[in-house]
Amino acid sequence: MASTNRSEVLEFILIGFPGLPEKFYSLVSISFFLIYNISLYANLIVVVLLLLRRHLHQPMYVIIGNLAVSDLLFDTLTLPKIIAKYWFGDGSLSYTACFIQMFFVHYLGSLDSYIVMLMAIDRYIAICKPLRYHSIITNRLVAIICLVFWIFAAAIGLAVTSLGLILPFRGTNRVKSCFCSLTPVAVLSTVDSASSRRTGFVIAMISHLCPFSFIVFSYIIIISKVYSTGRTENWQKAFYTCTTHWLVIGLYFIPRLTVYTYNQIKLIPDTDLNVFLICLYTFAPHFTSPIIFCLRTEEIKRTLGKVFKLIAINNKY
Template identity: 55%
Template sequence: MANHTGFILLGFPGIREKFYTPVSIALFMFYLISLFSNGAVIALILCNRRLYQPMYLVILNLAISDLLFDTITLPKIVARYWSNDGSISFAGCIFQVFSAHFLGAFDSYIFLLMAIDRYVAICKPLRYPSIVTNRRMILLCCCFWLFTAVIGLVIALLDSSIQFCDKNRIPSCYCTNTAVLSLACEDVTVLKRLIFGIAMFVLLLPFAFILFSYGVIIRVIISQTQTDSRRRAFYTCATHLCVIGLYFVPRIFVYVANQVNLFLNEDINVLILCFYTFVPHMANPIIYCLRTKEIRRTLKNLIERRILMRKQNMSVMNTISGLSLQ
């Protein structure tokens, strides 16, 4: 039984050993960028009371989720290529399954909250302060944390209840439901369909509303007469939709492909997995947070304060040195 001996993460199954070091460096850089960018967003929002606004509170939750996801998944696959250690215990693998579906589903609903925020801000600007409040956003985020945790727990419990054969090699960067079910000894068709239904509920419902809300937003933008504001709004919507599309479309494609038994090369499958998982986690802080005026102003003030403090310290040190020489 593989339940007791654990599993082995293969990462990219077809990659040659001479490429292990470049792959490990690339994955490690992904983690460092995610750690720095999402960590910076979390620190900036928590340390600046002026950023205690509904949109930034939602972004804070997104940054926490992405940072947790990458911390749970990336170090293990980096170790697989860095030190040739791809082993993971059965409990560790099931925990990754839980985390992947829990945090992945949470991101879906956070994107939904962002779309609602933008919809109300642009389409109903006069009612925005009364509709979108800090308390309401915090309550919704807490509900989504709880709801998606239940989804991840259900999927993890279903996966842990199946019987495994002597196969324990997982062709993926981290344990996913699809990868774990592929090692089952029993017929898991019903289980696959059940989890596919859950995944489509988690993905399609938010994605449909996001597309609808941005469609309405673009229609409102087109009706604006000011060319500059229209151009900026279009650019913002386009960047948001690119990140959202990068998150949702490949996920839906992979789930549907696995459901209809569409054959995908294992390395291509893993590449798509990394692409729609880790790239958005690096892009989210830049697209949704670091490009905003308030965040840039906060960063500018922080840097200027640091420079001023350094100059003052240098001035004090020079004064002390001058007095000691006298």
């Protein structure tokens, strides 16, 4: 037992969707299983390609590779347990495991925001300052920035998790969510957790709202820059690219900021809707981002085509 003088809870039970009828458990578990597999293989393909193909060792792909690793870790640390909960009825996590999961949820969630922001910076320089791009953005610089983001996001994860660790827990241990995060765990405390949740809200808003604001600003400049060139073809291509990028960015940030605000002012009474929005901004970007940011690019498609062709030839002989 952790901190026996403060907490008597030995484990937490993930409830997932509290109001979901049992007849839909199999459907939900299969949906999570499919989401996990799509995310796993899509991100794994991206990571393997970037590691093995030297011509893909470029700043933009280094950024995408970091995002893919982050999403792989997040999904592997969260989805198997909620799948087991709905598939086998095994939704229990030990006290320690719950807080370890909480750390990685807030750690990797924050990391994604900063990596996507770095991606926006890369696109801004590539489009708005193309002649200076290679002198400004290098693989070494991008690798250093990504390392700093991994360390900084870890500090954010530790700070948020510590807000939950200081709370005592006795009796109630049913977490109304698909994984352990600060708010659904903190509300189970035997003392008023409003202060901890409020502090977590401030940290989360700073961690996500600042990158989101910068991303919005950079894409506005990118579109304005391309539009001012007066080239219809370039304008259409940039608009299409920005639209697809915004699909992922919107899925990640808008439901997230909505849920964070809801948890403070309680505008949405439906707990199941709250859990659905959490799953939407958490898992949907993980399997759409490698497809939109990487696998749909011409360079990656050509590389995949060569790999599959090589595999086919080897199998033939």
